[in-house]
Amino acid sequence: MADDFRTTEVGARYAQALFDLALETGKLDLVRADLASLKAAWIESADLRRLATSPVIAAEDQSKGLAAIAVKAKFHQTTQNFLGLLAQNGRARDLAAVITGFEALYARHTGVVAAEVVSTQALTTAQLTHIRNAIREAVGKAPELTARVDPSILGGLKVKVGSKLFDASLKTKLDQMKFALRRA
Template sequence: MADDFRTTEVGGRYAQALFDLADETGALDAVRGDLASLKAAWLESADLRRLAKSPVISADDQGKGLSAIADKAKFHATTKRFLGLLAQNGRAGDLPSVITGFEARYAKKAGVVAAEVVSALPLSAAQTKSIQTALRTALGRDPELTARVDPSILGGLKVKVGSKLFDASLKTKLDQMTFALKRA
């Protein structure tokens, strides 16, 4: 699921088109909010992933499904039209890549530093604030923080800022110990 959010060449082209259109129409922030909602829905809903990725669901039906989601969520008209175009072109499965590409373009234009924190359990408000403060000190500006829960890391944290990953997860430490023991 989270691995779906890698930039691909096709997703990058669609992201650029959506970004340019949203920028020209003054809808950047609205479209960005819509895409953040779609990203959360993608991660939470197996039905949405199935709708977008299934080869047996026609592009027309994918378009209808995405349009219904956009209507229910009261998405901006630009986002709604774009989702229809994406489905019509048989690219609904590229939605995560488009979202990632759009986020990168927005961050570059707005000078936003995005940080993703992965933890084994949900973070408390105090923990989130502490991480935010530490990142602000390290980066020299406020990062836009997103948190994700991944029980497979067992404990600790993974923090990704741009292309840099700080991995202090228990799973990684155990893997490193296992590797060191095998070499001994």
């Protein structure tokens, strides 16, 4: 799910095309908001992931499905057209990579530092403020922070800032201990 959001060469090319179009037409923030909603839906919906990535679903059906989602979500026409094109070209499976590429281009263009915090429970406003301040001190810029809940990390936090991952989750620590014990 969240691991789907890695950059690929194809994703980067499509992201660049969408970014250039959105910038040129003055719709950059609208398209960015649409992609943020789509990313959240991707993480939450196994059906959406299956629609986009299944090799047995025809490109035409993927296109219709993504178009229906875009209309229902009231995405901007630029985003709707792009999703249709992506599916028609048989590249719906690259949607997560396109979103990642677009986010990187947007961050570079605006100077925004994107950060994601993963915890086992929803964090309070005070906790998020503390994390935001710590990231600001570490990177010298105010981050745009998103928070996600993932009970599978068992405890602790994972904080991703740009391409760097700071993993202080209990699951990772237990895995490291298990690995160290096997080597001993």
